[in-house]
Amino acid sequence: MNAYVRYIAERLIILFATIFIAMTVVFFVPRLVPGEPLDAVFANMAAAGGAVNAPELVAEYRERFGLDRPLWQQYLSFWRELLRGNMGISISSFPAQVTTMLAAALPWTIGLLTMTTLLSWILGSVIGAVIGWQGRKAGGLRLLVPAALVLYTMPYYILAIILVFVFAFYWPIFPLSGAYSVSMRPGWNLPFVLDVLRHATLPAMSILLVSLGWWFLSMRSLIISLKGEDYILNAEAMGINNRRILWGYAFRNALLPQVTGLAISLGHIVGGALITEVIFAYPGIGYRIYNAINSLDYPLIQGGVLLIIVSVAVANFIIDSIYPLIDPRIRYEGSGGS
Secondary structure, eight states: OHHHHHHHHHHHHHHHHHHHHHHHHHHHHHHHSSSOTTHHHHHHHHHTTOOOOOHHHHHHHHHHTTTTSOHHHHHHHHHHHHHTTOOOBOSTTTTOBHHHHHHHHHHHHHHHHHHHHHHHHHHHHHHHHHHHHHGGGGGGGGGHHHHHHHHHTSOHHHHHHHHHIIIIIISOOSOSSSSSOTTOOOSSSHHHHHHHHHHHHHHHHHHHHHHHHHHHHHHHHHHHHHTTSHHHHHHHHTTOOHHHHIIIIIHHHHHHHHHHHHHHHHHHHHHHHHHHHHHTTOOSHHHHHHHHHHTTOHHHHHHHHHHHHHHHHHHHHHHHHHHHHHOTTOOTTGGGOO
């Protein structure tokens, strides 16, 4: 147990170091981009008929957002407020709180990403295992292999653009953008839920199909490589049912590398989902970050990226933590451990 506690402690150190370094980069990089973050505020004021660009007003807003202070002071203030749970006020949507804006966007990203990631991982692993085990006996199902190769090599946004053109423009079966129709009133009722599902179909398909291709190919390769293992051959020689050998022996052993693959590719999957949200104007975290970058909204950029980094880092930490429990061959202290 002491070895496992030490293993978890090391992973926690990596977790916090990752968040610290990533957020430091996210703090400084947007501030190196030419432009004035207060332009969005003044544009909104001008649209409302207010006076803008008065020296006193500019100075007041720069002081309000801490932009009049040296960069190192802004950096220290950023961490001080963040440790208090305060992500600040959005510059482009002043006076909205960043936490409020992200809280409204988070359920859309979680719903889209969780559903597509789990479905693609489960379906890809199961279908890949069946086709890998059957080999030449799979018949026409083997055509899924070249299809999966095409999907795996295709970026998320390319497939998203193709789906938009085919199913939202050429054949207008699904909506072009948004999370629900403007005429719909949000609520837990069947018409609204069906409308949300209809809007989510194309974004979900673009993420699911690309991910599905990878999980299918990786599981198929793993099953094919395991078919020649001694324990599989011994099980076949003992007359054990093929289905039991596949799911009780081969699939269970191939599942461990699949779990590792899920942890490694999680950041890539999340990144692809965020780009997909931008293409479909889906009101999730990715779409918020995109708008924040366009308007140089520093607090919203920092808050949105922090949320993504923490989510991916914590998910990897959880997978790393349970992996030694499901695979006793893992050594807690690395190759030199006992």
